[in-house]
Amino acid sequence: MPLHCNGVSLESAARRFGTPLYVYSADHIIGRLTLFERAFRAVPHQVCYAVKANSSLAILKLFADRGAGFDVVSGGELERVLAVDRKTAERVVFSGIGKTAPEMDLALRSGILLFNVESEGELELLSERAAKLRIRARIALRVNPDVFAETHPYISTGMREHKFGIDIRRARAVYRKAGKYLEAAGVSVHIGSQIRNAEPFGAAAQRVAKLIAELRRDGHAIRYMDLGGGLGIEYHADHAFDAEERVRQYAAALVPVAQSVGGVKLLLEPGRFLVAQAGALLTRVLYIKKNGEKNFVIVDAAMNDLLRPALYQAYHEIVPVTPRRAARKIVADVVGPVCESGDFFARDRELPPLRPGDLVAILDAGAYGMSLASNYNSRPRPAEILVTGRRARVIRRRETVNDLIAPEDL
Ligand SMILES: *Cc1c(COP(=O)(O)O)cnc(C)c1O
Numbered sequence: 440m441p442l443h444c445n446g447v448s449l450e451s452a453a454r455r456f457g458t459p460l461y462v463y464s465a466d467h468i469i470g471r472l473t474l475f476e477r478a479f480r481a482v483p484h485q486v487c488y489a490v491k492a493n494s495s496l497a498i499l500k501l502f503a504d505r506g507a508g509f510d511v512v513s514g515g516e517l518e519r520v521l522a523v524d525r526k527t528a529e530r531v532v533f534s535g536i537g538k539t540a541p542e543m544d545l546a547l548r549s550g551i552l553l554f555n556v557e558s559e560g561e562l563e564l565l566s567e568r569a570a571k572l573r574i575r576a577r578i579a580l581r582v583n584p585d586v587f588a589e590t591h592p593y594i595s596t597g598m599r600e601h602k603f604g605i606d607i608r609r610a611r612a613v614y615r616k617a618g619k620y621l622e623a624a625g626v627s628v629h630i631g632s633q634i635r636n637a638e639p640f641g642a643a644a645q646r647v648a649k650l651i652a653e654l655r656r657d658g659h660a661i662r663y664m665d666l667g668g669g670l671g672i673e674y675h676a677d678h679a680f681d682a683e684e685r686v687r688q689y690a691a692a693l694v695p696v697a698q699s700v701g702g703v704k705l706l707l708e709p710g711r712f713l714v715a716q717a718g719a720l721l722t723r724v725l726y727i728k729k730n731g732e733k734n735f736v737i738v739d740a741a742m743n744d745l746l747r748p749a750l751y752q753a754y755h756e757i758v759p760v761t762p763r764r765a766a767r768k769i770v771a772d773v774v775g776p777v778c779e780s781g782d783f784f785a786r787d788r789e790l791p792p793l794r795p796g797d798l799v800a801i802l803d804a805g806a807y808g809m810s811l812a813s814n815y816n817s818r819p820r821p822a823e824i825l826v827t828g829r830r831a832r833v834i835r836r837r838e839t840v841n842d843l844i845a846p847e848d849l
């Protein structure tokens with residue numbers, strides 16, 4: 440049976456909207472948010488979707504309409520959230536190690552929920568900006584708990600040698616420097632991304648809990664416990680994986696810690712887990728070729744459209760949208776047209792036989808797909824469509840070369 444996204448045939452979507460094409464299921468995204476809400480219902484909490492996973496306005500709107508907040512890591516992401524609904528500012532946390540004064544001013548004026556401060560220098564600058572604007576703001580220090588989590592080295596962030604956060608052993612001293620415009624209201628932590636086991640999250644939460652107790656003894660009224668994002672999915676089809684059970688185990692590691700602290704609202708910043716599996720990148724086979732013993736399937740999407748394989752050696756399942764019956768499998772590299780050997784989606788992958796013109800779906804591409812896309816090789820970025828029930832809607836039109844050259848001058 441040809442692949443569908445809810446009630447929409449992928450073959451007809453590709454014919455209608457062209458390829459490469461990002462397709463997202465609204466129902467799937469809402470389903471994942473619901474799993475989170477259910478798993479954490481025993482404690483006061485706020486899901487703050489991590490915008491960088493997929494920052495399309497229509498997807499942000501799905502979250503905003505259901506009461507979710509946002510974790511932003513730049514002024515640009517904050518502006519996107521404000522463009523969707525200014526009122527969600529009160530549910531926004533602002534993370535990131537390199538906030539600039541203009542970004543701080545925008546966030547202060549918008550009245551966000553919490554600044555996650557990642558260095559003493561940032562604390563000083565934020566305190567200055569807040570005093571200048573005469574706006575009081577709530578802060579949390581993002582502490583580095585020195586917890587090891589098994590994931591790709593580029594997306595592990597919770598150890599002392601990483602650039603993120605403030606050494607948890609120095610945190611109390613830094614909180615004392617908050618100044619009169621900054622209220623020390625929370626503690627936050629984020630240990631990395633694509634972490635599939637709950638244990639390191641629990642370990643980090645316990646270190647945060649201990650710090651909250653100490654900070655309260657120091658006289659700070661800590662009301663927010665931000666435990667970051669990072670819950671992983673399974674990209675390999677043959678790894679059995681029950682999303683509901685995974686969130687339940689994640690919540691089971693965190694909820695008792697939050698309860699033991701008491702008097703805190705838990706802030707959660709999932710990104711990938713909410714959107715990755717709701718999205719696929721559709722691409723058409725352009726050519727099949729053989730160099731020596733190796734087969735290559737050349738498709739019309741490239742690393743500029745989906746960078747994860749090139750950046751993290753990430754694995755994505757690739758499936759033909761309309762499979763042929765009973766033909767022998769081939770082993771091939773699936774590659775794009777970009778002039779880089781790193782431009783691949785799969786290496787030595789066993790695939791059903793493919794022909795030029797065939798449509799394939801690169802699965803689990805809803806997170807860190809379009810948000811990491813670039814215009815390398817002057818390739819316009821793909822269109823994005825959102826499927827709700829039987830209806831497909833363009834949420835971002837395909838770029839044109841004119842869009843690319845518009846800011847330039849001869
Ligand atoms: C990237 C990021 C997240 C989201 O990570 P996921 O792995 O997508 O859940 C959450 N919080 C912070 C501070 C981040 O940098």
